[in-house]
Amino acid sequence: MSLLSIRNLQTEFRGPAGIARAVDGVSFDVNPGEIFGIVGESGCGKSATCRSILRLFAGATARIVGGEVILDGSGDLAAMREADLARVRGRDVAFIFQDPLTALNPTMRIGKQVAEIIRRHRQVSRSAARAAALELLRDVHIPSPERRLDAYPHELSGGLRQRVVIAMALALAPRLIIADEPTTALDVTVQDQILRLLKERRDRNGTSIIFITHDLGVVSQVCDRMAVMYAGRVVETGTVRDVLDRPSHPYTRALLDALPGQGGRDRDLVPIEGSPPGLIAPPPGCRFAPRCPFAGPACTQGMAPPLHPRPGATADHLDACILTEVPHAPA
Amino acid sequence: MIQVIFKRLLMLVPVLIGITLIGFLLLQVMPGDAAERAMGTRASAEELADMRRLWGLDLPIWQQYLLFLRDCLTGSFGVSIFHKKAVIALVGERLPFTLAIVALSTLIALVIALPFASLAAMRRDRPADHVIRQAFVVLIAMPPFWLSYVLILWLSLTLGWFPTGGVGQGLAENLHRLFLPSLVVGLSTAALIQQTLRAALIDTMKADYVDTARAKGLRRHEIFLRHILPNSLISTISIIGVRVSWIIGGTVVVEKIFSVPGLGSLLIDAIVSRDLPVIRGLTVFFAIMVVIVNLITDILYALADPRVRLE
Numbered sequence: 001m002s003l004l005s006i007r008n009l010q011t012e013f014r015g016p017a018g019i020a021r022a023v024d025g026v027s028f029d030v031n032p033g034e035i036f037g038i039v040g041e042s043g044c045g046k047s048a049t050c051r052s053i054l055r056l057f058a059g060a061t062a063r064i065v066g067g068e069v070i071l072d073g074s075g076d077l078a079a080m081r082e083a084d085l086a087r088v089r090g091r092d093v094a095f096i097f098q099d100p101l102t103a104l105n106p107t108m109r110i111g112k113q114v115a116e117i118i119r120r121h122r123q124v125s126r127s128a129a130r131a132a133a134l135e136l137l138r139d140v141h142i143p144s145p146e147r148r149l150d151a152y153p154h155e156l157s158g159g160l161r162q163r164v165v166i167a168m169a170l171a172l173a174p175r176l177i178i179a180d181e182p183t184t185a186l187d188v189t190v191q192d193q194i195l196r197l198l199k200e201r202r203d204r205n206g207t208s209i210i211f212i213t214h215d216l217g218v219v220s221q222v223c224d225r226m227a228v229m230y231a232g233r234v235v236e237t238g239t240v241r242d243v244l245d246r247p248s249h250p251y252t253r254a255l256l257d258a259l260p261g262q263g264g265r266d267r268d269l270v271p272i273e274g275s276p277p278g279l280i281a282p283p284p285g286c287r288f289a290p291r292c293p294f295a296g297p298a299c300t301q302g303m304a305p306p307l308h309p310r311p312g313a314t315a316d317h318l319d320a321c322i323l324t325e326v327p328h329a330p331a
Numbered sequence: 332m333i334q335v336i337f338k339r340l341l342m343l344v345p346v347l348i349g350i351t352l353i354g355f356l357l358l359q360v361m362p363g364d365a366a367e368r369a370m371g372t373r374a375s376a377e378e379l380a381d382m383r384r385l386w387g388l389d390l391p392i393w394q395q396y397l398l399f400l401r402d403c404l405t406g407s408f409g410v411s412i413f414h415k416k417a418v419i420a421l422v423g424e425r426l427p428f429t430l431a432i433v434a435l436s437t438l439i440a441l442v443i444a445l446p447f448a449s450l451a452a453m454r455r456d457r458p459a460d461h462v463i464r465q466a467f468v469v470l471i472a473m474p475p476f477w478l479s480y481v482l483i484l485w486l487s488l489t490l491g492w493f494p495t496g497g498v499g500q501g502l503a504e505n506l507h508r509l510f511l512p513s514l515v516v517g518l519s520t521a522a523l524i525q526q527t528l529r530a531a532l533i534d535t536m537k538a539d540y541v542d543t544a545r546a547k548g549l550r551r552h553e554i555f556l557r558h559i560l561p562n563s564l565i566s567t568i569s570i571i572g573v574r575v576s577w578i579i580g581g582t583v584v585v586e587k588i589f590s591v592p593g594l595g596s597l598l599i600d601a602i603v604s605r606d607l608p609v610i611r612g613l614t615v616f617f618a619i620m621v622v623i624v625n626l627i628t629d630i631l632y633a634l635a636d637p638r639v640r641l642e
Contacts, residue, residue, distance in 0.1 A: 058542050083550070090548035097546075102539035105558050106638055107565070116557070117547040152637040168547065 001072060002029035003208050004053070004176055009067035009078070011045075011052045020279040022048035024232035025067070025304070030176065033206040035199070037223035037240065039213060039255070043276060045232040046212045047098075050178045053077060053210075054089050071176070091121045094169035096179040100161035100186070104153035110137075110164055111149030117171045136167040140197060159190035166197060177201075178210045183218065195222050216259055220244055225316075228252045231276050231287035233304055238317030248310055249319040251288045286322065294323060332630075335641045339626050347618060351403060354614035355396050358607055368605040369412050386412055388607075402608070403615055409608030413601070418612030421597060428498060429593040431505060432513050432585075433578050437571060439517030444524035449560070451525070452532035460529075467522040479515050479588040486511060496589035512589040516582055520574050527570045531563035538562070565635045572628030576621045580613070 011023035022045045030036045038046045051057055053069050054077070069077040074088055089095070097103040105113055114133035118124060124132070130149065137145035140163040153161055162182060169177050179198060183191035199222055201207050211223055219226055220240055227237040228251065236249040247253045257270040274291040277283050282304075283290060289299040299322060307318040366382040367374070374382070383389040387398055402409040408418035447467070451460045487495045493511045535541065536559055544554045583595035594613065601609035633641040 054546060056542050056545055058537055058539070086545075086548045086550055088548070089546055095543075095546035097539055097543060099539060103543045105540040105544070105562070107562055107636055108558070116544075116549070120548050120553070154638045165543070168543070 003032045003034075003072050004030040004210075005068070005070040005072075006049075006053070007068040007070070009049065009052055009069065010065045011048055012063055012065050013048070013057075014061040014063075018280040021065075021282075022062075022232055022279055023052055024279075024282070026229070026232075026234050027067075027307070028227050028234060028237055030208050030210060031225075032175075032208055033202060034225060035202055035209045035211055035223045037211045037213065037219040037226035038229060039216060039219055039226060040229035041214060041276065043279075044229040045279075046229045047180055048232075049229070050095075050180055050210060050212055053178060054093055054095055055082075055085060056089075056095060087121075090117050090168075090174070091172045092174055093176045093178065094172070094174040096162075096165055096169050096177060096182045098181040098184055100158055100165050101153075103165050104161055106153055108152075109149065110151050110153065110156070114164065114168050114171065117168050121172050132171070133167075136171055137164070139170065140164075140167045141193075142167070158186055159193065162186060162190075162194055163197070166194070170201060173205060174207065176208045176210065178212075180212045181214070182211075184213070184215075191218075198222070216244065216255065228255070231282060232279055233287060233320065234307060235288065235321070236319040237307065238314060242314050242317040246313070246317070248313065248317070249288075249321045250292045250294055250323075252319070254291075286320070296323070298322060332641060336626065336630070339622075339629075343619065343622050346622060347403070347615060350615055350618040351400060351611070352396075354611050355399055358610055359392060361605075365412055365605040365607050399608075399611055402612070408612030408615060411601070411606055411609045413604045413606045413609070418609050418616075421609065422594065422613070422616055425592050425594050425597050428505070428509065428591050429579055429582075429595070431509050432516060432582060432591070432593065433575055435506065435509055435513035436517035436520055436578060437575065439514055440520035440524055440574075443517070443521040444528060447521075448525045448528035448532060449555070451529045452536065453555075455533055463525070467525050470518055471522045473518075475515050475519070476584050476588060478518065479512070479585060482511050482514060483588075496591070498591060509589075509591065512582070512585045512591055515585050516578055520571075520578075523570060523574060524567055528563060528567050531566040532559060535559045535563045561635075565632065568631050568635060569628055572624055572631075576624045579620050579624070580617045 006029070007027050009023050009026045010021060013020045013022050024045070026045070026049050028036070038049065040046045048062070051062075052064055055064065064078045067078060071077055071088065071092060074080075074092055077085060077088060077093075080088070104110070111130055111133050114136055115126070115129035118129045118132050119126070134145055134149060137148055142148055142160060142163050148156065148160070148164075153164070156164065162185075166182070177198070182198070183194050186194065195218065198209055198211075202209055211219070213219060223240050225238065226240050226243055227234045228243065228249065229235065230251050236243055236247065236252045243252060244256065247256060251272075254270070254272045258272055260269055272291060277287055277290065283300065285298075285300040285302055286292070286295070286305055289295040292299065305320045305322045307320050309315060309318050365386070366379050366388055370378055370382055380389070387395060390398070399409060402418075406419055408422070410417055411421060414421060447463050451463045454460045483495050486492050494508050496512075497508060498505055499508055541554060541558055544558045549557070580595055580598060582593065583599050585591070586593040586596040587599070594617075597609065598613050600606075601613065629641060633639045
């Protein structure tokens with residue numbers, strides 16, 4: 001039984017240029033205790049997908065227009081009333097945002113911001129919440145946490161701030177943590193510490209994590225299973241080993257070929273020509289077809305192809321390419 | 332903190348020298364003779380000359396300026412030709428009423444602006460927002476003298492809730508009497524604050540930390556009251572500061588209509604009677620007030636936003 005099951009999710013963003021379907025028929029499952037990676041380039045809908053889970057759309061006028069987000073034991077989050085969803089947020093499903101510099105309220109002390117989430121979901125006194133906040137800061141290895149409780153966010157480094165954000169996410173021991181590029185804004189050494197922190201939490205508490213990133217290296221380092229997204233759709237999904245070692249979709253292969261130092265091979269990098277299609281009026285057929293070196297006439301017709309397994313591949317290794325035989329990239 | 336305040340007050344010195352110079356020279360250009368105004372048209376040439384000698388009006392300009400500087404330094408700011416009193420004493424009599432209008436009108440403005448700005452921001456670009464915007468535009472467009480008379484007719488004469496003007500004894504009575512003039516001043520302040528605060532609220536609502544607050548599971552009102560509103564109010568502090576500086580000397584029309592002996596009407600009366608020492612003294616006093624209000628604004632700003640340090 002999966003912890004989170006997303007089925008045919010569709011989310012639209014209304015902008016001045018029109019309505020963009022940033023998430024268009026996305027499905028995947030996250031199992032208990034699993035770290036699930038979502039990769040793709042900017043604007044592919046990976047962030048929009050995850051924000052749709054908790055309906056956190058910031059100031060944007062976004063709306064889930066179809067599909068289900070089934071959280072085990074809580075039901076369909078997409079159909080839930082806002083007030084009911086607010087009880088799930090932070091308690092069952094927590095969210096870690098990309099930029100720790102802006103994710104904390106600049107005029108509120110750290111301790112209060114951490115204690116706030118505890119007091120929202122549990123009936124505890126102010127001092128008990130503060131003590132719990134101190135414990136949480138210690139859990140995420142913040143040095144001299146007593147002193148940080150009364151600090152303001154701007155007095156902390158980016159890495160420490162991201163730890164505070166993570167401390168808030170861990171506060172109520174949620175079953176699922178959604179981390180939206182949590183290390184992108186941090187430098188490499190801090191990145192590594194944050195990744196280890198999240199992994200440590202999973203290993204200790206069996207917390208599931210959805211990890212959004214554009215860094216395939218990070219995915220292979222921390223994730224168990226993954227999905228590759230392109231133009232609002234999942235084009236390939238499976239275990240990290242299957243997808244990265246035996247990619248079957250041309251886009252996944254192109255991504256890997258564009259990556260330096262993959263597998264220690266010494267070779268030329270191959271850029272992906274062109275740019276992703278607009279989502280207001282996406283092209284018919286496979287959305288990657290216009291950039292795909294192997295695309296045939298059938299690729300640009302009809303509906304976007306669904307995910308399907310390939311003969312001989314692992315059962316949960318799916319991709320959305322209609323070609324029966326995808327040749328390796330021309331050298 | 333104390334050091335910074337002291338430094339800022341020290342910076343007053345060059346500002347004040349400039350103000351005294353400009354204020355003094357501009358008054359030299361002003362037509363009309365102070366002695367004639369004070370003595371009336373039937374005074375003889377001799378009497379006028381005596382008057383000029385008595386008040387130092389016959390001295391060379393640079394000497395008059397130095398005398399004025401001396402008065403500023405000794406704290407009297409000169410002696411009123413019309414009232415025969417130190418300017419600082421006149422200011423002392425009238426400042427409480429002006430400050431009462433400042434405080435009361437700002438309070439009224441906040442009480443009006445806060446809920447309407449919040450409502451407009453939450454219902455952005457929807458009918459409620461448009462209605463509120465139009466209502467406040469009308470409010471800004473209403474001239475204070477007209478608004479004053481409408482309020483007098485309605486709240487004083489028809490309903491009898493407030494006196495039509497004047498001041499009385501004691502704090503309670505004066506607050507009651509100063510309510511209508513404060514309301515007139517406060518309504519346009521409210522319009523100003525509403526617009527600024529609405530924009531600030533809409534801006535803050537898009538902030539990442541508001542999404543963080545939602546991700547924590549906080550309820551709508553908790554997010555608004557704890558995260559959105561406090562951060563948005565910070566940007567209105569400076570608007571209120573500018574407005575308060577203006578109210579201190581700029582409410583002449585309202586003071587006149589409601590017979591409030593405030594600083595604005597003192598200045599106008601002095602100009603009409605060519606009471607040069609009062610005009611000069613008030614110019615300097617207003618300059619000091621503007622600097623002090625700015626300093627208070629900056630201190631409040633630093634207190635409200637931990638990222639801002641007083642410099």
